[in-house]
Amino acid sequence: MDLVCTRCGEPWDVDYVLHEEPEGFARRGGRIDRCPVCPKVKPEHSREERERLDAIRELANLLGGDVDGFAATLEDFGLL
Numbered sequence: 001m002d003l004v005c006t007r008c009g010e011p012w013d014v015d016y017v018l019h020e021e022p023e024g025f026a027r028r029g030g031r032i033d034r035c036p037v038c039p040k041v042k043p044e045h046s047r048e049e050r051e052r053l054d055a056i057r058e059l060a061n062l063l064g065g066d067v068d069g070f071a072a073t074l075e076d077f078g079l080l
């Protein structure tokens with residue numbers, strides 16, 4: 001199961017985020033605000049991608065405390 005960086009859109013495996021390189025992420029629960037491959041300058045996303053990342057961010061704010069449940073919800077909603 002994956003989480004998604006809400007800044008650049010990169011998918012990350014939950015276990016990697018939580019256990020392999022936790023210091024590489026700016027994260028609050030399941031919401032990743034910055035990841036190890038984030039560009040320095042905020043990326044320009046298409047409207048569609050912006051809407052996807054906004055949806056992920058909103059869901060994370062609601063459900064992100066339960067990281068595994070949140071990752072499953074992203075999959076259910078087709079947001080990965």
Ligand SMILES: [Zn+2]
Nearest residue numbers: 005008035038
């Ligand atoms: Zn990123």
